[in-house]
Amino acid sequence: MFWRKTKEAIARFHPLHQQLLWNRGIAATMRPADWAGLVVSVSQHQVVVKRPKWQLPPQTAPLLVPLLRVLCTDARPAGGISVNADFRGANLPGKVGPTRSLPIRRPIRSLVEWYAVDPWLNVRAELRDGSVLRLVVIDRVRYRKRVKSNPRGKIKTKTKTKTSRRIIAVRTMRRGSGARQPAAPAPPWIAVRVKNEGKTTIRATAKLPLGNGFQGQVDQILMVAAEVFRWQPGIDTVRRRRPA
Amino acid sequence: MTGPGGCSVVSGFFVLTRCRRSATQGCAQCGRPLCSLHASVSGLCPMCGAGAAYPSGVFGDDWLETYRRWFYQESGRVYQDQNWYSSIDAYDRLPFDQGSDHDHDYGGEDQRDLVDS
Numbered sequence: 001m002f003w004r005k006t007k008e009a010i011a012r013f014h015p016l017h018q019q020l021l022w023n024r025g026i027a028a029t030m031r032p033a034d035w036a037g038l039v040v041s042v043s044q045h046q047v048v049v050k051r052p053k054w055q056l057p058p059q060t061a062p063l064l065v066p067l068l069r070v071l072c073t074d075a076r077p078a079g080g081i082s083v084n085a086d087f088r089g090a091n092l093p094g095k096v097g098p099t100r101s102l103p104i105r106r107p108i109r110s111l112v113e114w115y116a117v118d119p120w121l122n123v124r125a126e127l128r129d130g131s132v133l134r135l136v137v138i139d140r141v142r143y144r145k146r147v148k149s150n151p152r153g154k155i156k157t158k159t160k161t162k163t164s165r166r167i168i169a170v171r172t173m174r175r176g177s178g179a180r181q182p183a184a185p186a187p188p189w190i191a192v193r194v195k196n197e198g199k200t201t202i203r204a205t206a207k208l209p210l211g212n213g214f215q216g217q218v219d220q221i222l223m224v225a226a227e228v229f230r231w232q233p234g235i236d237t238v239r240r241r242r243p244a
Numbered sequence: 245m246t247g248p249g250g251c252s253v254v255s256g257f258f259v260l261t262r263c264r265r266s267a268t269q270g271c272a273q274c275g276r277p278l279c280s281l282h283a284s285v286s287g288l289c290p291m292c293g294a295g296a297a298y299p300s301g302v303f304g305d306d307w308l309e310t311y312r313r314w315f316y317q318e319s320g321r322v323y324q325d326q327n328w329y330s331s332i333d334a335y336d337r338l339p340f341d342q343g344s345d346h347d348h349d350y351g352g353e354d355q356r357d358l359v360d361s
Contacts, residue, residue: 039303043303061302061303062302065302065303066302066307066311069302069307069308070257070258070308073255073256073257073308074256074257074258074259127258127259128256128259128261129259133258182323182325182327182328183325183327184323184324184325184326184327184328186323187322187323187324219315219318222315222319223318223319223322225258226258226315226319226323226328227323229258229259230323230325230328
């Protein structure tokens with residue numbers, strides 16, 4: 001039987017590692033130590049699996065793993081980290097919207113446009129300071145399919161895509177803890193909203209073009225997340241010992 | 245913040261905290277107190293170890309320290325917030341910050357070295 005040893009090795013991988021491989025996505029809630037186990041398992045993939053057909057989604061090592069490591073180091077040891085990651089891509093039946101035709105002129109025969117909305121990452125982590133972080137990344141992809149013919153009747157088709165990414169970071173502070181505005185305002189490309197109803201909630205939203213490479217995308221996501229951590233708990237809410 | 249004799253290694257990425265275990269030795273380079281968990285075989289703390297070695301990949305042990313230092317520096321520049329970068333302990337920046345006495349000339353000082361004998 002072909003690839004028998006590789007199949008046996010894959011069967012020994014972390015269950016979520018296998019889920020990433022076969023389903024191109026994961027959805028789970030675990031403690032940081034358990035996520036660290038997944039990271040260790042993923043690190044062995046390139047060593048064990050050589051078959052191109054069984055490679056992990058390209059986002060796994062350079063994008064998902066850094067985010068997991070950052071979340072694991074900030075999360076409460078007994079707190080849960082929920083990760084819902086979907087690396088199947090945007091052009092899937094459930095994600096694409098209706099198509100529409102655009103005006104054309106010769107030699108273009110048809111020009112069709114449609115959009116796909118791909119919420120590929122949704123994370124919730126309970127942090128060590130008692131706050132809860134929620135990270136959502138949504139890609140909005142524009143597809144344009146153009147059919148063109150040359151004077152000899154040869155038909156060519158070209159599809160172009162343009163992706164814009166919306167990154168949303170929400171930090172819900174623990175009850176009774178306010179938020180103090182940072183001295184320097186956020187850059188204009190990040191919209192910040194603070195709600196003080198019950199628990200204080202800081203929400204930072206940014207709409208950005210796709211980052212340069214996976215490392216650039218990690219930097220983008222964490223850069224938006226950094227805004228909600230620049231808001232420190234308010235001084236007036238810190239409990240102080242009454243002077244004797 | 246850290247009690248006398250407590251390990252002063254900073255952990256976390258956005259939520260920074262100190263280790264605070266009882267220190268057993270000092271870092272061979274920066275001198276910060278270290279517990280047995282954070283002291284490497286070479287006697288360096290995680291930050292000095294990361295600064296001394298080549299940057300490791302995302303699966304490496306010192307990736308988080310190296311990336312955290314770079315990220316705070318870069319995000320401090322993007323946000324134009326000096327307080328944000330200074331929120332990491334000065335100890336953590338020390339192995340990467342080149343001081344005024346840093347020698348950029350890796351060659352010999354003597355110009356005669358360039359002349360063939």
